[in-house]
Amino acid sequence: MNTILTDIVKIPVDDPIAFTFFTGYMAMLASSVFFFFERGSVDGKWKLSLLVSGLITGIAAVHYYYMRDYYLATGQTPTALRYIDWTLTVPLMCVEFYLLTKSAGAQKSLLWKLIFAAVLMLVAGYIGEAFTDGSSGHSFMWGAISTIGYVYILYTAWFGEVAQLAKNSGDPVVERGVKTLAWFVFVGWAVYPIGYMCMPGGWLNTSLGWSASNVDLFYNIADAINKIGFGLVVYGIAVSSKK
Ligand SMILES: *C/C=C(C)/C=C/C=C(C)/C=C/C1=C(C)CCCC1(C)C
Numbered sequence: 001m002n003t004i005l006t007d008i009v010k011i012p013v014d015d016p017i018a019f020t021f022f023t024g025y026m027a028m029l030a031s032s033v034f035f036f037f038e039r040g041s042v043d044g045k046w047k048l049s050l051l052v053s054g055l056i057t058g059i060a061a062v063h064y065y066y067m068r069d070y071y072l073a074t075g076q077t078p079t080a081l082r083y084i085d086w087t088l089t090v091p092l093m094c095v096e097f098y099l100l101t102k103s104a105g106a107q108k109s110l111l112w113k114l115i116f117a118a119v120l121m122l123v124a125g126y127i128g129e130a131f132t133d134g135s136s137g138h139s140f141m142w143g144a145i146s147t148i149g150y151v152y153i154l155y156t157a158w159f160g161e162v163a164q165l166a167k168n169s170g171d172p173v174v175e176r177g178v179k180t181l182a183w184f185v186f187v188g189w190a191v192y193p194i195g196y197m198c199m200p201g202g203w204l205n206t207s208l209g210w211s212a213s214n215v216d217l218f219y220n221i222a223d224a225i226n227k228i229g230f231g232l233v234v235y236g237i238a239v240s241s242k243k
Contacts, residue, residue, distance in 0.1 A: 020220035021068035028061035033230045038235060046238035049099045053231030056089045056096075060227050074088040077216055089227060090118045094153065096234055097162045100178055104169035104200035110161050114153060121149030125196060132201055139201035147193065154189075157182040170242075177237035184230055 035054035039047050063085035067078040096112035098106050128142030156162050157178070164177035196205040198212040205211060 014100050016066065017026070017214070017216045017220070018072060020217055021064060021071055023060055024220045024224050025064035025068055027228060028057040028064055031231060032058040032061060034229055035235065038238075042235075043241075044240040045103065046234075046241070049096060049234050050238060052092055052095055052099065053234050056092045057231060059088050059092075060085055060223060071216065077212075079126075079130050082219065083122060083130070087119065087122045087126075091115045093227075094118050096230065097157060097178070097181065100174060100181075100234070100237065101162055101165035101169065104174070106161070106165050106167040107174050110156075114156060114162075117149040117152040117156075118191060119149075121146045121153070124149070125192075129196060129199060134200045136201045136203070136206050139196075139199070140203065143193070143196055143202070146196075150189070150193065154182075154185055157185050173237055173241040177233050177241075180233050181230060184226055184233070188222060188226040189230070190217055195219060207232055 032054045035050050035057065039050040039054065041052055063081055067081045067085075070076070070078040070081060076170060091114075094117075097113065097114060098111040101110075124142045124146035128139055128146065132138055163182065166175045169175060194204070195212060195218055197214045198204055198210040198215060199205060200212075202210075202212075
């Protein structure tokens with residue numbers, strides 16, 4: 001058998017990481033089709049939100065296509081591709097918070113603060129991960145800078161402007177939906193820093209001996225839940241909120 005065929009056969013049989021790259025790709029692609037089509041059936045004020053949901057899973061689908069190939073060809077973690085994906089999709093998730101609270105008075109400044117925090121989080125995380133010398137000093141410093149961005153988004157979604165605006169929107173569907181998204185940021189997004197801390201030099205790696213050999217498995221599952229789940233919550237708001 002040629003190598004491409006053996007790789008394809010390998011996917012579902014004996015490599016769970018390859019399997020989640022493959023199913024992750026299909027799930028993201030299918031979700032985009034769903035959000036793009038459903039965009040046509042929701043109230044006008046939510047159309048942009050659904051478009052953004054479809055873009056998030058669509059951008060991820062393209063990255064998964066390449067990440068799966070990279071993984072199959074090298075057996076390595078596709079760090080750069082992952083961070084390019086996140087640097088495009090996480091700011092778009094912040095755009096969702098802005099769009100959901102816009103009719104309650106969200107300002108452009110909120111959007112830019114969230115995007116800035118997301119970019120800070122991801123650029124620092126990339127430096128911490130890709131340029132590691134294996135030392136805990138490097139891992140800790142860049143991880144800490146990254147966490148500032150994460151905590152800012154978390155705080156804004158739970159207690160800050162986003163939470164306040166959702167509460168003042170006068171629409172319980174929006175308020176509940178934004179709260180659900182805040183849970184995604186708290187629980188679903190926490191998988192990533194935990195994975196980071198399992199890498200060489202990371203705190204869980206050096207103190208507890210946790211290793212990141214399966215990190216792609218967790219990232220792939222987390223990505224599917226976070227990106228598709230996020231989009232579905234937005235869709236839920238769009239179909240059941242006040243007209
Ligand atoms: C769809 C992709 C998502 C929602 C990615 C989220 C990524 C994070 C929340 C990453 C956070 C990190 C830290 C808080 C510190 C260590 C470095 C990172 C980048 C893994």
